[in-house]
Amino acid sequence: MGSIRCRDGFLFFDFRVHSIRCREQTRLSDTASNRKRLVKILQQIEKEIDAGVFSYAQYFPGSRNIEKIAAIETARQQHQALPAEAGPHRAATRAQSGMTPLFECFSQDWFLENEVRWKRSYRKTVRGNLDKHLIAEFGKKEVGSIDKGEILRFRSTLAKVRNGSKEGLSPDRINHIMTTLRMILEDAADRFDFTTPFARIKPLKVIRSDVDPFSIEEVTRFLKFVRPDFRDYYTVRFFTGMRTGEIDGLKWEYVDFDRRLIRIRETLVDGQADVTKTPASIREICMSEPVFQALQRQFQVSASCGSYVFCNREGQPLDHRNITKRIWYPSLRMMGIKPRKPYQTRHTAATLWLAAGENPEWIARQMGHTTTRMLFTVYSRFVPNLTRRDGSAFENLLAARLPGVIKDPAEIAVSPVSDVVGGADHV
Template sequence: MQQHLVENVEPSTVNIMSNIPTFDAFVDEWVSENRIQWKKSHYKNVLMIIENYLVPVFGQIRLNDITRPHLIKFRASISEPRRTGVKDKLSNDWINHVMTPLRGILNEAALRFDFPTPFINIKPLKIDKTAIEPFSLAEVQLFLSRIRDDFHNYYTVRFFTAMRTAEIDGLKWQFVNLDRNEILIQETLVDGNVETPKTSASYRSIQLSQPVVEALKKQRKVTGNKTYVFCNANGNPLEHRNVTKRIWYPALDEMRLKRRRPYQTRHTCATLWLAAGENPEWIAKQMGHSTTKMLFEVYSRYVPNATRQDGSAFDRLIEHVNFGSTQENTDD
């Protein structure tokens, strides 16, 4: 369907004589110029989008012949399943990911070759918030009491530090300080590549609770002579997709717990910290957030169920306080 979007595009006589290149001719230059600022995982993702989505449609068109209607039709076309028999459409989030490098390429070309950018008032699609399904404390206790021994320490750390998957899988012993009960987040592991943390706020020191300290002490006896805290027998870091498929989901099924993505361990820790009454600013720093905005937008709605707080705490506070006369104010 995508190829039909541009069949009727005829380069004008002026364009034939111009020095404005085709999309295909310019895109390699754009990638090489921007690669220096990208992480390896992002670079691979951009190349995949360009090769699978953008070049097949826009490759042979001169950059200034790509119009706003072409972009809108292209975006609509990629929302449909690309394979026969597949019912699920691409998510708005993924469609936005596809459109992002296209926007960058065309905006840069417009500046460089002095033509109006076709990305006029084409806003990213609205993304529905991902469902947050944290475990209850009882569910965490059940899971940790029954998970196989060689992954008990790993999941204890996951549940009680709010570390991201890439952070715990890339955790090296050099960043663990059990004398100070802290973990330093300085690196991550994405698709087997050591990379920098997600944001500047993600560089942080995580203060460790006692269960995490005990788990790391036990783990040091197992992998303390290796580079990575959690690794296989050869010392190589864990591959999260393999762990999810072979360990995580089978454990949930066996324990008859609802299937949830492993990332829910991070959400679980956040809600437990909030339920315990920890300072929101401290929680935000522990999680690698620059502000408390996400805590109040995403996590705080789970706190009433965890703490049974419904305003009664305030009632108890003022129960024996005399605020003066209870006579009706006749001035109202």
Template sequence: MKKPCTKAQCAIGFTFLWLTGEFVMASIGVRNNKLVVDFRHFDVRCREQTELEDNPTNRRKLEKLIKTIEGDMRLDCFVYRDYFPGSAKAKQFARHDDEASKRKAECFSHYQPSVAKTDHVLFQSFADEWYEENAVRWKNSYQQTISFILKSYLKPEFGTVPMNLITKADILKFRARLGKEKDDGKKLSADFVNHVMTPLRMILAEAADRHGFRTPFENIKPLRVDKTDVEPFSLEEVKLIIDEVREDFKPYFTVRFFTGMRTSESDGLKWKYVDFDRRIILVRETNVNGFMETTKTLGSYREIQMSSLVYEALKLQQHISGKRSEFVFCTSKGTPLDHRNVRDRIWKPLLERLGLTYRRPYQTRHTAATLWLAAGEAPEWIARQMGHSTTKMLFEIYSRFVPNLTRQDGSAMERLLNENQI
């Protein structure tokens, strides 16, 4: 049985191989504007194409990777499949990889484990491991979001870079490119860029904790996100929309305008959560991109009181879908509504036909809140109907629509002074 090499033997072997020049330096090529690593391994020419576009930043990243590869080669510890797991060449070197893995374990057992590990743990490998470990605690919709961000943004940028070689400068330059306007004039919002950066921060923090290096994602604050004004409909506009919308969608939009339910909540509403006797709607599940999930927050798990208008709309809807589906609002096949389909085929054409400025269907929720406030309903009651834990958000978002309620016009004090003849 071959004895493990000692620390001294590893160092001697490293020096000998370096002086004898057994290793041919790898080079960087370009194919279809994507960078290619070109090197020889066991006298076989290997060209591995990456997903990195040809630019100075990506070339620097690839140079870091090449240095790591050459370091492993000099110690005869280069494991091909670790660097290029999806490559057809990896199968060709399977036997060599098995032997190299053993040698690497033997050699690096004499060194600090964290140093040995981080030199060859690539971002894409660690990111996949991190995703698998955490996906179990995420909702399906969030799993889809993280998977999309990893595939579309993070892996193409950092995939082939060892975790400990990603720098703060790399992160900031990546974020700056995300925020730049594209050739077609479109630009990612600051909010979306922040969403992309969140899993990157989490992955780097976890890798740093496991492998003993300092995370480069320090003191990087999120981009400033401008506050978006709500654009509720007036009561006259609501009446016009409900009068003119398709008959089979009148109950749907009546419920949305006068309950403040989110899109996912109304689209996921089931008949078992509609209590006609007590005239309440139980918000217990949501439909997010076709997946039935729990509510957005604990506060969203609530009971909404039906007005007479909502009660009649749901009674009418019961005759339409009550026997063919467990969902209150559904397709002719009994499946839940697709919010994109409703938006593009019902909502947009209707607003255009009525000459109303386009607003997202989500504005129906804001409309309910402003109508309740304007009617003089208690803010605490409105907050419960909306699923807010306090009235703070209610006043921050909607107070400008009802100045008399928030006492911003001084009328309440005037009445008090007059009534008391002060």
């Protein structure tokens, strides 16, 4: 649907013909009466477009868009006249005739149309992908002329782009860039009736990041050693499994001391409060005793400074990059503890809960996961080392419940092989 917009104090039409965005300037100033007048004209234009009787030259004589729209209409007629068996050649015919817009124009419109449904952080990512990589590579090409070979060659060049001191972008970063390209081309293919060249292009394999939680002994050492003014901050991190943005964006209004609950409703992204990472991230975390006491102490420190639980002297949320650089890594180095990213505090909470025998479904809710799948695929391998259990608990259960049928596990461990398998006669 088109709209009436303003540029430099004067109104202009902004509408689409054959999925091509057209903007036509007027000499009318931005007043209520002029807007009402142009809205009626725009409504008539859109009725004629829908009916297939719209004449661009009749409404906008002398416009540069007249020839462009005429060429598109001619190309459409030629395209529709092709026999059914000419399907594989339709994309080429469409590209040669100028039937699809340039990638730069289409991608800019696509971004404006979709940004309203994205989180601010994702809008920033997509905008960066367009400006840094995609428009530079495909900007002057028509969206209907981009083929699979060009896409694969572009992906190969990304693996060679210098990223600081590293040669080439990571597979995960490349996949994010290619996802933006895929969405644009799929949208264009749907609008302009061609087959997306992205079909059957699989993402690069990404090596799963290593989960390296702290042991309970390391957590204890760290909390005793770290600067006192950050001890409560890291206590909450280690024993709640909160993400960095969640704890840095935590406000006192979401801390319920009476019910001993932390309500996760917001997260901090680039220093600004934003919605949570996923709908499942909206949750309530139960306070353990160390967390309860840490938040009570913190209340005496920061409640009068502002709305954030952990904040600087001005009451503003902490800068996690600054804290990580000044507090986190120096503390680990001085204690001789293996350096890890602060995000490992989240993994630590999960493994400690599992080791303590908590219900996996409860743990998943505390973490903000929709299912227990991640617990068993990512974290469960740490549990045997923490609990010193390796299957012997099950053997002991069977031995106790089935006496005379199942031997004592210790007895089986020291018995000769012949006793277990039935002796030489059995062999």
